[in-house]
Amino acid sequence: MSKILSINGKSYTIDVQEDMPLLWAIRDIVGLTGTKFGCGVAQCGACSILIDGRLTKSCSMPVSYGIGKEIFTIEGTSENLEFLREAWNDGNVPQCGYCQSGQLIAATSLLDKVANPTDKDINDVMSDNICRCGTYTRIRKAIHKAVALKNKAI
Amino acid sequence: MSNIHQVNRRDFMKLFGLASTGIILGCTSTVEKKFQPEINKDFFAPNLFIHLEKNGNITLIASRSEMGQGIRTSLASAIADELEADWKYVAVKQATGDAKYGNQNTDGSRSVRTRLEPMRKMGAAAKMMLISAAAKKWNVVATDCKAENHFIINTVTKDKIFYGDLVEDASKIAIPDDATIQLKKVEDFKFIGKTLKSVDLNHFTHGTATYGIDVRIPNLKFAAIVRCPVTFGTLKSVDKTDAEKTAGVEKVIELDRIVPPVGQFFGALGGVAVIANNTWSAFQGKLNLNVEWDYGENHSFDTDNFKQVLTERLQETGKLVPGSRGNTISAFKKSEKIIEATYHVPFLVHAPMEVPNATAWFQGDKIEVWAPLQDPQTARAELAHFFEIPLEKITINVTFLGGGFGRKSKSDFVVEAVALSKEIESPVQVVWMREDDIKHSFYHATSAQYLKGGIDKKGNVTGWLQRVAVPSIVSSFKPMSDYASGLELNQGFTNNPYKLDNFRLENVKAESHLRIGWLRSVVHIHSGFGNNSFVDELANAAKINPVQFHLNLIGKDRVIKGKSNYPYDSKRMKDVLNNTAKMANWEKHYPKITELELLFIIVFILM
Ligand code: FES
Ligand code: FES
Numbered sequence: 184m185s186k187i188l189s190i191n192g193k194s195y196t197i198d199v200q201e202d203m204p205l206l207w208a209i210r211d212i213v214g215l216t217g218t219k220f221g222c223g224v225a226q227c228g229a230c231s232i233l234i235d236g237r238l239t240k241s242c243s244m245p246v247s248y249g250i251g252k253e254i255f256t257i258e259g260t261s262e263n264l265e266f267l268r269e270a271w272n273d274g275n276v277p278q279c280g281y282c283q284s285g286q287l288i289a290a291t292s293l294l295d296k297v298a299n300p301t302d303k304d305i306n307d308v309m310s311d312n313i314c315r316c317g318t319y320t321r322i323r324k325a326i327h328k329a330v331a332l333k334n335k336a337i
Numbered sequence: 338m339s340n341i342h343q344v345n346r347r348d349f350m351k352l353f354g355l356a357s358t359g360i361i362l363g364c365t366s367t368v369e370k371k372f373q374p375e376i377n378k379d380f381f382a383p384n385l386f387i388h389l390e391k392n393g394n395i396t397l398i399a400s401r402s403e404m405g406q407g408i409r410t411s412l413a414s415a416i417a418d419e420l421e422a423d424w425k426y427v428a429v430k431q432a433t434g435d436a437k438y439g440n441q442n443t444d445g446s447r448s449v450r451t452r453l454e455p456m457r458k459m460g461a462a463a464k465m466m467l468i469s470a471a472a473k474k475w476n477v478v479a480t481d482c483k484a485e486n487h488f489i490i491n492t493v494t495k496d497k498i499f500y501g502d503l504v505e506d507a508s509k510i511a512i513p514d515d516a517t518i519q520l521k522k523v524e525d526f527k528f529i530g531k532t533l534k535s536v537d538l539n540h541f542t543h544g545t546a547t548y549g550i551d552v553r554i555p556n557l558k559f560a561a562i563v564r565c566p567v568t569f570g571t572l573k574s575v576d577k578t579d580a581e582k583t584a585g586v587e588k589v590i591e592l593d594r595i596v597p598p599v600g601q602f603f604g605a606l607g608g609v610a611v612i613a614n615n616t617w618s619a620f621q622g623k624l625n626l627n628v629e630w631d632y633g634e635n636h637s638f639d640t641d642n643f644k645q646v647l648t649e650r651l652q653e654t655g656k657l658v659p660g661s662r663g664n665t666i667s668a669f670k671k672s673e674k675i676i677e678a679t680y681h682v683p684f685l686v687h688a689p690m691e692v693p694n695a696t697a698w699f700q701g702d703k704i705e706v707w708a709p710l711q712d713p714q715t716a717r718a719e720l721a722h723f724f725e726i727p728l729e730k731i732t733i734n735v736t737f738l739g740g741g742f743g744r745k746s747k748s749d750f751v752v753e754a755v756a757l758s759k760e761i762e763s764p765v766q767v768v769w770m771r772e773d774d775i776k777h778s779f780y781h782a783t784s785a786q787y788l789k790g791g792i793d794k795k796g797n798v799t800g801w802l803q804r805v806a807v808p809s810i811v812s813s814f815k816p817m818s819d820y821a822s823g824l825e826l827n828q829g830f831t832n833n834p835y836k837l838d839n840f841r842l843e844n845v846k847a848e849s850h851l852r853i854g855w856l857r858s859v860v861h862i863h864s865g866f867g868n869n870s871f872v873d874e875l876a877n878a879a880k881i882n883p884v885q886f887h888l889n890l891i892g893k894d895r896v897i898k899g900k901s902n903y904p905y906d907s908k909r910m911k912d913v914l915n916n917t918a919k920m921a922n923w924e925k926h927y928p929k930i931t932e933l934e935l936l937f938i939i940v941f942i943l944m
Contacts, residue, residue, distance in 0.1 A: 223770060
C-alpha cells in the first residue's frame, strides 16, 4: 500500500509495510542515506531525525508514525542547522563522520528549544548520541560556537 | 626452534598483508616513470596521484583509507605542499584497491610515516615539470623560475603563469629523474605539520559522504546472514519457512564457510543468508530463521572458564623469552619487599560506528566491490583466490569508513557479499546487524599476566618477572599457534622502557577458540595495562611518588631499540610524563586523590 512521507519539505510516495522503521524507509526506499544505522535499538543516536520538530530515533519508530508529519533529516536545512554546520566546520569536528548526521540533528533540536544552552543542557540532549571516535569535546565547543555565531548574526 | 620464533618477520609481514619493500618502492617516483603521462590538452597528469586541469583544479589521489584519522587530508597536503598548490583548488579522490598505488594497507598507524616521502616526491616532481614548461615558454633557464601558490613565477621579470595554463606544455615535459627531485625544507612547509581542516567536512555535515552502507546501485539487493553462535560451527539444518514469508524477503540461501588457506586471507564464516529488497526485511527474515547448528570443536569454549585456565597456567614457568636478562631468583632473594599481581584483559570487539558491510556485484568474468576497507589490496587478492577471477578483473572501490579500528582490515564481509552476489546473480549489499558485529568479530584477544617484582630499601626495582598468556593473532592464519609470537611480545613486553638489570619474561600457552584479530594499539593494550599497573603497585610499596618512580625506572636518557625499526627515545617519554603530570596538577593532588591514577603507555610503536 502506498504512503506519503514528507521529508525536508518534499513529498515521497513509498510502498512499504507500515511497521518498517522510518530509518530504513528513509535510507532504502526514499534513498536519503545521510541518516545512519548504528544499532537499530535506540541506543546510539546515529539515526536521529526530527519528526514535527521532536528529536526521534528513526530506527525505532515505524513508518506509520511518520505519516502526516513533517520529517527533517540531515539532508534538510534550517537556520539553526546552518549555524551548527558553520561551527562544525570551524572546529573541524568530525573524525570518521559517521555519527555526525545524528549529532547535528540532535544539536539542531537542542538549539530549536534552548537558545543559549548550558553545558548541562548540552549533556542532557547530546548524551544520547554515541561518537565512537570520541569527538565529544569538539561537539560541545561547536554547539557553543554556533550559538555565538547566531547571536552575532542577529 | 621455539614457538616464539615460529613466525619470522617476513612471514609475519606476509601474514598480515603488510608492506613488502617491493610494493612500497612500487610507488616511488622512480618507478612511477613507467607511468607515461598522456599528452593531453585538457589535463596534466604527471603521475598516478596528480591530475591538473586547465581551470586550475587539482585532483589528488588518496591511497589510504579514511576512517577518521584524516588521512585523505594529510596525504593530499603532502603532495600539495611540494607542488606549491593553492589549497582552494585541491580535491581528493579515493584510489581503488590496486598495487599501482603502492601499499594501501591502512593499518599499523603508519600511513604518514611510510607514505609522506613518496607523496612529497609526487608533488615535487610535478612542480619541476611545471617549472620546466614555464621556463621553456619564456625561453629562460628553469633556475630563474619558482613555483608559488598555483603560479610559476619568473624571478627575473616577475612574470607569472597560472598552473592551469601550463597543462598542455607540462604534459610534454619528461618526468624528472628521482635523484634530481629536491624536497622542500621543513621550515618552508605550508601544509605539512599544520592543522588543516578535513577536505571532507562538507560531506560529513550534510550527510553526503558515502560510507559502505550508503552505496546504492541499480537492482541492489540487501542481505543479512545468521552465523553459528560458536566460532567455526556448521549448519545442521534450517527451516526457511517463516523467513521466506517475511515481507520483502526474496530468497534464503545457505552459505558454506569459506576457509582461508594457511598463512593468508580471512575467508568467511558461512551461515544462512536472507536476501531482501531492503535492509530491514533482510534483518527481519534473518530473525525469523529457525536454524540448528553443529557447534563443532569450540562448543565448550567459555570465556570465564578460559580466564581461569590461563590464570592457572601462570603458576607454572613459561617459555623463556629472549631479551630476558640477569637473575631474578637471586634478585628476589635479596629484595626488601616482594610484590605480586595478576592482570586480566577481556576479549574486546572493535564496534566501529558503521557495522561491517559490503556491496558486491559478481558478473561472471569480473567482480566489482564497494566497501569500507582498510586493506583493499588484500581483499582483492583474497577475491582473486577464492573466486578464481584474475586480479585485474576485480575492482575494489573504497568508500568512507565509519570507523575501522582494525575490524575493517579483515575482508570477511566482502567475501560474503561476493559469494552471495555470485549465487543470486545480482548486486547485493551485506549488512551486519550490530548484534552480528559483537558476536562474530575478529576479537582482540583476552590475556592474563602474572607479575612479580622486588624492591630494595631505597625503593629501586631489583627484579621483574612477567608471565604472559595471550592468544596470538597468528592463530587466525596458522593453526596450532598457541603462544604469542615474538613480534607481538615486542609490543611493550620485551621492549618495555624500564631500566631493569634482572628481567625475566615468560611466554605462557594460550590457544585460540575464536577468530583473533587486532584492535588499534594491538598488544600494547595488554603490555600497557600490565606494566603500568604493576609499576604503580611497586611505587606504592616503595612509598615513592609514582611519577618519580616511573621516571626513575625509565632511567637515564637513551634510545630504546628492541627489534623495532622505529626506536623510541626515553627522554621524550619522560618529557611526556612530566608534562602530563604538570597538566593534571599531579603534585597538588598526590597522594590525596588516589583516583588520579598514573598510566603511561608507549602507545603503539609498531615493529
Ligand atoms: S540506529 Fe537508531 S539509535 Fe542506533
Ligand atoms: S566521528 Fe566517528 S563516530 Fe563520531
